[in-house]
Amino acid sequence: MKIHPLFTKRALPLLALTGIIPLAITLLFLWAGGWLTPARLTSDKLVTVLEKSSGVHPTYRRNHAKGICILGRFISNGNASGLSRAALFAKGETAVTGRFAIAGGNPHAPDYAVPVRSMALLFQQANGEQWRTGMNAMPFFPVSSVDAFYQLQTATLPESQTGKASPQKLTAFIASHPEVKPFFAWAKQYKPSSSWASDRFNSLNAFRLVDQAGQSHLVRWSMVPTIAEEPVSEASQHDADFLQKDILQRLDRGPLSWDLVITLAQAGDKSNDAAAAWPADRQTINAGRLVINRATPQQQGPCNDINFDPLILPDGIAASDDPLLNARSSAYAKSYNLRTREQAGAKL
Template structure:
């Protein structure tokens, strides 16, 4: 796959996402409905043994957190079954940022940008009839068992009752390097301190259309909402360049730190327009893997940001 081919596929991914979401000028083509919050993160002592990254040395680090639904419709009901996401921007002492993006479902549904584009295009309506092609997605899933496995995990998981009582999983592997030069690959997992709370789709859809924001507002009136950040360490046999493959559950996990979500941003709408959360936005001590989906995301976010900032 050439660089120009990849760039073309990435631009087509953004175009196809926008087509599937419908016209919502100024919004992201996915994860359009969100709540932006402020918080603080403090690393555990053992985090230093994993990485020399500045936010993993034990100081309190201010953060910006974005909770979102997967839909590209900013007015979607919060009870619609789908993935939820949590993006965290660490505001580092040197004035730079580092980001973690995570989903409520582990893994991802495609290994490459081209594969992801093909899955999105299978969902487009037939140009002649303007109706969905009933056989297109099933045919794709037959040929792509990893995508089928992700969809199965998604459909089997009930609807989160709260942004603050949902676990979130980083899809990609990153290379963590400690001060002594030792390196390990790992994947992030955010675990809610209050435990998980889930709803059946029937119960979720009966709630207020914005119940996730309302729940978060209510919780924050009583104090911070806490999450623990765990890092699942890869074995030498675990692939670090294939986002569709889940590592065995018994791989060791290191607790990297604790996040406190303290308040909802009073400038949330402006934050939405200007902020980009990008998993390739890293700092010394954390490096990229060769995962082609990970390497494509920055370009996709750049295209998306450019379009929404123009009100498209």
């Protein structure tokens, strides 16, 4: 069959394009997954190194695996509405579903053995938009980059012969990443509190609040407890689940609360380095109060199927250029997909 010259000149490029588009999409998919660049750090590698550290525990999160669901509301006082057009900062109340947890991928770890704790929250705005945030009870992150975090996890993996991390590997890591020294200095003197209720939880990463005029303001935020901190008791140091028991007992007596305190950056404060603390004299704004009135077990609880992705943000809150944010989002998604598939398989 003879092909018409017009068909040859015009149609063939289109036919070629229809082949190029799927190929390009496939290549992008493979690159994003790290298949074409094996040395590139991916969410698979991040999750795998976490599993090597704590073991594989199907149906649970790969980090902060042990926790408890919490329910409550955020009562905004309107003080932050000039900084952000997000609906939750206007005066009023916003429903909140959240989670307390301890760091690590072992859902059976004793509470007293894990000093780092976390609070994750989902604010459900009336307009359907959500704000999800994960905060930790430490003042800053150990390292600045995703690669350094991966190397830190690798350096602290337990050795098969001893069951403990290699001092030589850790020393070598510190020598090549001196920015971790302030974190280790903090950890050395840190004394965990007796309760999640008295912990201060910090965003660590910087974000931007966007006002009605479209101007952005670089910030970090903290949930500051309204009760005084108490040291861990001797009895608690022998109770593997003392944090969960404590929070349930406290809520039986009444609601628990934290103030949402926003810290505004000044010139020179880094937006892309969660390991760098901002000076203590920065301006702060109390944006309102988080009130928690109920807690439930996490398995089959209201927080269990929530991916607390830090990049799920409402209009009025935007991500900064901190590289850890994209890495957290990607790793959280990988962990979420793994555990939801495992949960679905367990029901069959």
